[in-house]
Amino acid sequence: MSTTGRHEQPRVLFVTLGCAKNEVDTDRMRSLLLNAGFLESEDVDGADVVLVNTCSFLASATQESVECTLELAEEAREGVRDLPIVMCGCVPSRYGDDLPDEMPEVAAFVRTDEEDGIVDVVRTVLGIPRMEQLASVGSRTTLRTVEGTSAYVKISDGCDRFCAFCAIPYIRGRYASRPREEIVSEVADLMEGGVREVCLIGQDTGVWGSDLGEGDTLASLLRSLSEVVRPYDGWIRVLYLQPEGMTDELVSAIRDLDEVLPYIDIPIQHCSGRVLASMNRNGDAASYAELFARLRREIPGMVLRSTAMAGFPGETDDEADELLDFIKREELDYCSVFEFSPEEGTAAARMPDQIPDDVKMERTQRLVDAAEQLGFDATARHVGERVDVIIDGIDETDDGPELIGHTWFQAPDSDGAVHVSVGDVAVGDVVTCDLVDSFCYELIGEIVGEGDGR
Template sequence: MSYRVGVVSLGCAKNLVDTELMLGQLDAAGFIITPNPREADVLIVNTCGFITPAKEESIDQILDLARYKKEGRCRVLLVTGCLAQRYPGDLMKEIPEIDAILGAGMVSQVVETIQRALAGERVLNVGEPRFEYGADLPRIRTTGKHTAYVKIAEGCSNRCTYCAIPSIRGPYRSRPLESIQQEVENLAAKGVKEVILVAQDTTFYGLDLYGRRMLAPLLRSLNRIPGIYWIRVLYGHPDGINDELVDVFASCEKICRYLDLPLQHASPPVLARMGRSNDTAGLRALLHRLRRDIPGLILRTTFMVGFPGEKEEDFQQLLDFMREMRFERVGVFKFCAEEGTPAASMDCQVPENVKEERFHRAMALQQQISLEYNRSLVGSQLKVLVEGKKGNYYSGRTEADAPGIDGQVYFTAGRISPRPGDFVPVKITLAREYDLMGELP
């Protein structure tokens, strides 16, 4: 008998890669993948456990899918991912509808775990988060034919005081360069045009395996693969930017002039309490150098507001820094006191209403900066990767836009009918805060 499996993937792109690997193994084992939870015999929730809102979303999703044990044909509800790795016993105890828990390090055992659950066993399969995947592991991509995420490492060895990822995912573990190279070559052979490299800290890549940072050599190697047009790098760290990496971004034509560097704050006292470098003068020098040496570079960053001890003057430093650097892309989120992290027990916790107010002030400032930047693009012509069409408008992304987190370009095409995965020149005619409007010339 062939069982039908439905999957919900939550959280970051790194988690999505794990979901796609599980789908690949299930497909290879004869399971049928379905998007309809009502017709699934097995339902999987790949959870996020990074911050409190993500944990709450994961619990809500588990409870929502649990109803298909009565309303549908679900026989097994499996929970995996970061929340499962972090709280396996609590989940099994508090949510009796769960039939199996699969730890974040047990991705390769998803088929066996489901088979045990289908046989009537309530399975708790959680161990050390040591899973690493190779280029030959089956995978079903969910990002369309032309774009794929590639996880170059697992875990994290940084010790930011607010973050639980090292305790959930374990220490940093780089994949061999040859394995990544082979995977990207395989993806190119399947029609992928954009690969997006992800890890908890991509700039740390290779330090554990080769004794030095190897992101730059990896990018040079990937840049030579035929059929790949864009190589995008997410989740870097300013301490990992070196001369070799800057040169690669400036000289390799397939590397997107797009760098994601989550900086978290701009106040030295706050950065010090976060366990990050508080050399803001050095950080400014680095950012100015990146702008100078990589023409057309788009900078994305993330800032946290409401960290313990953040005073109004600290927050003002952050706003001044945003005005000065004028990042094209910024994400802002509020500090959450994560269980087991040093920051959770720090003195001077910031009240929720203050966090909320600072969040909106920072976002309002960035919205204005983003709108001004987008308006500067009106009249220009940009290369756009087509992703779809709704009504009279096609949608796509430029080199400056990562999927799911940045804006899009909406455009009309006249008599031309571009397909998803095509690159087209779009003349920009209108700017919004985050999105652009245009037309094919």
Template sequence: MTDTLAREAAPETNPAPKRLFIKTYGCQMNVYDSERMADVLRPLGYAQTETVDEADFVILNTCHIREKAAEKVYSELGKMRELKDSKGGAMTIAVAGCVAQAEGEEIMRRQPAVDLVVGPQAYHQLPELLTRTARARGERIGADFAAVDKFDALSADGAAARGVDGPTAFLTVQEGCDKFCTFCVVPYTRGAEWSRPVADILAEARGLAEKGVREVTLLGQNVNAYDGLDGAGAASTLARLSYALAEIPGIQRIRYTTSHPNDMSDELIQAHRDVPALMPYLHLPVQSGSDRILRLMNRKHGRTKYLELIDRIREARPDMAMSGDFIVGFPGETDRDFEDTLDLVRKVNYASAFSFMYSPRPGTPAATMAAQVPAEVARERLQVLQALLLEQQIAFNASQKGRTLDVLFQKKGRHGRQAIGRSPYLQSVHVDDADHLIGRLVPVEIVSGQQNSLTGRLATMADVPQRAAV
């Protein structure tokens, strides 16, 4: 009894961690940013939770690309306000990401329950802003474009502070955009193009490899425009960075996204030929197959240049699978323009692609263009395009039957000892009796291809062709 009372009276030496809930919208860059926000808050005692009701601190990491993105955030904030009220105000709410950058002051005005607004280049300031808020003083908004400040602040700990979940990880190498496509808000929410120094990227990659990461995906709004400084103070390139990353023990696969056709250099194309770690899967958005629409979009390339680029890439790497982005119903798009897009899709033959109906973004030039396409017309065109893209995707997946591909197993499947991994072409691959191989790159014989995945069985080394070790 005495011991029990003593334990109850003693101060708590290991208090329960505070709970952090992050809801991530949009692109892979936001996924990376959410991971790093969790990292910078971990030293403050915040452990992540998947349940918002448990959270002491809620972050909505927002995206401004999709239609009505801001209104969706405000709707979510209304729910968060009710949850905060139910806790007697004992919950901190932050809005991060591109909506925060674009509408910081408006967010604070419209939703007083929000405690912090943090733009994409300022999330390293979260501990300081959180402390100031807790003391009920100081600035509650951190929204600027100083990407160098963010990465300088994060590079001190490098990958040591990063939480790693599985054998794959995102690694931001470049931020911002100088292209100013007329439909896009990224230059206004992420700022000008800026590239991290080579040494910082390699240090982070080495740290990830030491934690068991075998595949890194390099991120940037225009990732193939990368020109970070090397050790001699000279501008590097994505190709040279890829060669250096491939030398890091443990790093077996390298991917990157998103690319712009105008920044796809001969050097980078040749790197795909010469660096086995560079995966034969390339996301290269074109947006439209019509030269007239591409000019209106300010894409600064035409369909001929794009198709010639695809030919050069496939000449260097014959097994390259292509992915892309398409917008239908852009202002002024005619039936002929849309047919040009379908023709380009047939010529390229995509393994996968993303396609969207155009929707205006306030502040972008396209939002005020004449000849806005009626929604019902754009919707019908989108259905036709998506049917063609799906047909190509199914055919590509089916063509893998009988091949032996290296698969990086990432997690357990739903059935028994099943494991799920990724092929070199980013396809999801399901294999039975393979859960003991999670985290490893293993040869798999593909037995069937479905709409969204492949099914395989473990192969013997004798089954693996020379080129399959990618």
């Protein structure tokens, strides 16, 4: 400890709330701080500063972020040392001007577009002069910590679509693609570090490159990334493809590039043309049915995931039924369901005909039940297949340890897992398994050999 009461090499506790995109942002700040000589702390007791990366996608997420930050501040107050809290991410981006008055417990607020300056912020709250050198940390330059077998890679930030229910464009700003070279280099580092699968994320991945040069399309990025992951037998999974982004070029790339998984994640939110127009989105049941049919024709055996929203203002009983029938009829493999929540500052929050809470809940529950049944059925359809499984970890169960992994048709953190008896394999290995049984979203696998791709 120094005379200021902090460690010679100050330690940062990172707390991340919200989605995978936030995990990626925390990773970036973590790497910047570690490269600047800070160390990571596993808990509050060992920390000199806490960095909370917040989520504000829904009002409930904002509330959770604020409560978590206040709880940490309370813990810090009870501790013997001064422990400043730095609040980052979506909550400061959305409510920045009001926060210093409302949350005096917090030492600094960092908006999403200010996160590259996190080192200076943390130095300031800890009172470390700019000139003071922290202990050398060698030549660590990667902007990503590599943990686990799958990694999220953010290819863009922000969104230009302004869906009426969504606060993201106000929080994250206008759409901005990351340069191709930066993404390629990050994926190369990840593969070199032992990652087996990269999941490309952004608010709207399909239009990657539209703000860059001619020829910069998601399909062309996938071609570049396929070259990078091929020597490692790596997988590329693309998430958050808005329907408008499914160009012929992209469909062909997903079909033709072996490294790109035939796993299509298209959030539709609704299928009624009237509700979609009111959401400031395009399409209707006929156009989405046509899109799904085209995808199934072009990419045989593909897995389809989507997102549906219940209780948007003005949604009638008939329109709610229409959505329920649609997701059943289209036999989506996986579908996430959201209940509409009137987010401050969005157009939908000011719309008349808000749906009463009990009706919204009932419509949400019906969609959840249907989505669950679709997911269970889709999972069961894979029983009898022989597939490659990436081993992600070991779980302790009542019957002893078991390996947990996932296949090409299961996105990490979303779609269930494969449970495999412990064998002579390690986390990160790819093994070929026979899928012998299923329960809910889970599959039971028996190892039959070393994996060789998918």
